[in-house]
Amino acid sequence: MVSPPSPSSSSSSSGLLTVNRYEPELISPAGDTPRELKPLSDLDGQDWLRFMLPLLLFYPQSPSMKGREDPARVVKEALAKALVYYYPLAGRIREGPDCKLGVDCTGEGILFVEADADVSLQELGDSMKPPCGFVNEVLCDVAGSGGIIGCPLLSVTRLKCGGFILGIRLNHAISNSVGLKQFLEAAAELACGASVLSQPPVWRREILKARDPPRVTCTHxxxxxxxxxxxxxxxxxxxxxxxxxxxxxxxxxxxxxxxxxxxxxxxxxxxxxxxxxxxxxxxxxxxxxxxxxxxxxxxxxxxxxxxxxxxxxxxxxxxxxxxxxxxxxxxxxxxxxxxxxxxxxxxxxxxxxxxxxxxxxxxxxxxxxxxxxxxxxxxxxxxxxxxxxxxxxxxxxxxxxxxxxxxxxxxxxxxxxxxxxxxxxxxxxxxxxxxxxxxxxTDKGTVSEDQYGVDSSMIRSKL
CATH class of the missing domain: 3.30.559.10 (Chloramphenicol acetyltransferase-like domain)
Structure with a gap:
């Protein structure tokens, strides 16, 4: 369930913005969920999908919400409700024999980080587009949140203009971008007052498992x-x-x-x-x-x-x-x-x-x-x-x-x-x-050594 964050905090700066963060907390499902081991499909477990997918959503100030609602609280409560339906996302990925992946539905929850930044959405401008130079500030490394069996991470960073940044880092092996968007839509529906989801989630990973016996009929x-x-x-x-x-x-x-x-x-x-x-x-x-x-x-x-x-x-x-x-x-x-x-x-x-x-x-x-x-x-x-x-x-x-x-x-x-x-x-x-x-x-002129253009702008960074 949702509990208030610890008042202790940390800060970091990318040069584009400074972020003050509260202590991370676990958001678990807002109701009882099954404890079970759910196998992933043979498509989910492909090695090229075994990475954390970072996404950012940038929300402007809403006059109707000004002074009335804290986005961190709204998102946390909606997340806890959505995890009742999407309870495997609150579990942990495990690797079994032959590198097969499964989800241990422990109900432990998703790590959540609440933060405040010293900039407005307007000041961020085109720095929002990928590659985002401050992604590590809004999706910071939290102990236990990395690697293939790491914990999913979600953050809300409030901006001084009244807007906020929603950050998500989810293991691509359990859900692709379409599935993640479906989960976020479910949480958004619940945040806006829905009592049931317009589209319930479907697990059924067995439909994308190998045939018995497996047979290769195309060139790969x-x-x-x-x-x-x-x-x-x-x-x-x-x-x-x-x-x-x-x-x-x-x-x-x-x-x-x-x-x-x-x-x-x-x-x-x-x-x-x-x-x-x-x-x-x-x-x-x-x-x-x-x-x-x-x-x-x-x-x-x-x-x-x-x-x-x-x-x-x-x-x-x-x-x-x-x-x-x-x-x-x-x-x-x-x-x-x-x-x-x-x-x-x-x-x-x-x-x-x-x-x-x-x-x-x-x-x-x-x-x-x-x-x-x-x-x-x-x-x-x-x-x-x-x-x-x-x-x-x-x-x-x-x-x-x-x-x-x-x-x-x-x-x-x-x-x-x-x-x-x-x-x-x-x-x-x-x-x-x-x-x-x-x-x-694209028929553009050559740029100078320290300039990267406008429409084809490039942000360089050491990784």
Whole structure:
């Protein structure tokens, strides 16, 4: 149940804001929940999903709530109520034989951190977009909250303008972005006075388990062994990485589209165009040997394949395409676009089943990562619609990229221009080359050494 936070506090500063935090507390379900061990699906347990997914939602001041409600109290109480329905999220992930994951439904709860920051939402401006330079201030490391079996974490950071930042760090193995948004919507409904949920959660992880016997019927290069593992050493050094953020609005998309052959123009989506552009620029920037094989993995949501409404587990698979680095770098952009389209088109119900079976036959998670660039599109998930009573957030989505993975988010600039922000992480030297290649693609001039532009702004940070 919800209890008042300890008055003792700590503070930290990122240079963008200073945060004063109360002692962390555990928010457990507001009612009795079953104590049981619930197995995750064979899709949930994939190694590429075993990471903590950080998300931030930025809420403006609400005149109707001013002086009446404390957002931390409202969110805590709603969270406790929602955990009665989503009680596995209050448990702990355990790893069993053969690397299989399950959830021990202990009812322990979600760690909650209440805090105050010395800035207004207006002052934060475009620093809200990924990569967020102050994510560690609003989603601080709390003992027990890290790692695959760590505790989920949620925070509310009040701003001096009356708005607040909602931060979430949840293990991706138990729920993907769509499932997390469903959980937050449930809590928001309860915060706004609902007595029952409009969409009850559905567990049923058995529907995405391997067939008996498992059988691989499609081609899955993502599981194949590689012999060039020493080639990508530069991507493994996390002490010398730059984190970049790039905006693709109508102007950028139109500039890139001019590079396509006429037959691709009517049937090329923004996702396909941006992904092809980023993959090509990234490969050039990394200076991959021409004969090395580079890989693009599109994360495809397979929710339409007999998955019931309310299901909040992972329904995402990787669809991988390959190319010689030299061919990708020297060919027209249309070549990369065709490969992205091929990756999307290969995902059928049989592909999903074959993908799950392949992971089991391999004896556990065993995905190829050498020169692999993974992209995921969250622009249609709808985090920007989650309303706890303060209205919709001005931005809601992931806080940044992780090595080799870019996640696209919907974003509106301060000037009101809508588009996609793609965060990317690269070695520092490669990041400069990447930006130069991207500027060529979007017909922008070269920037100076200490300036990173406006629409393709980049925040660099040591990780």
């Amino acid at each position: 290069p993502e599981f194949e062994d590689t012999v060039d593992a020493g080639s990508a050493v530069a991507m493994s050094d996390l002490t010398n990485m730059a984190h970049g953020s790039f905006f693709f609005g109508p102007r950028e998309v139109a500039s890139i589209k001019k590079r396509l052959p006429q037959h691709l123009l009517p049937k090329c989506s923004t996702f396909e165009l941006v992904t092809a552009c980023l993959w090509k620029c990234r490969t050039i920037a990394l200076e991959v040997e021409p004969d090395d094989v580079v890989r693009l993995s599109c994360v495809i949501n397979a929710r339409g394949l007999n998955v019931p409404r309310g299901y909040y587990g992972s329904t995402s698979v990787k669809a991988m395409v390959l190319s010689k680095a030299g061919h990708l770098c020297t060919s027209p952009l249309g070549y990369a676009v065709e490969l992205v389209k091929k990756a999307k088109e290969m995902v059928s119900e049989e592909y999903v089943r074959s993908f799950i079976d392949a992971s089991v036959i391999k004896g556990g998670p065993n995905h190829t990562t050498v020169w692999d660039y993974v992209v995921a599109d969250t622009t249609k998930v709808g985090f920007e619609a989650v309303d706890f009573g303060w209205g919709k957030p001005v931005y809601g989505g992931v806080a940044g990229a992780v090595p080799s993975i870019s996640i696209y988010v919907k974003y509106k600039t301060r000037e009101g221009e809508e588009g996609i922000v793609a965060a990317i992480m690269l070695p520092e030297r490669a990041m400069r080359r990447f930006q130069e290649e991207l500027e060529k693609m």
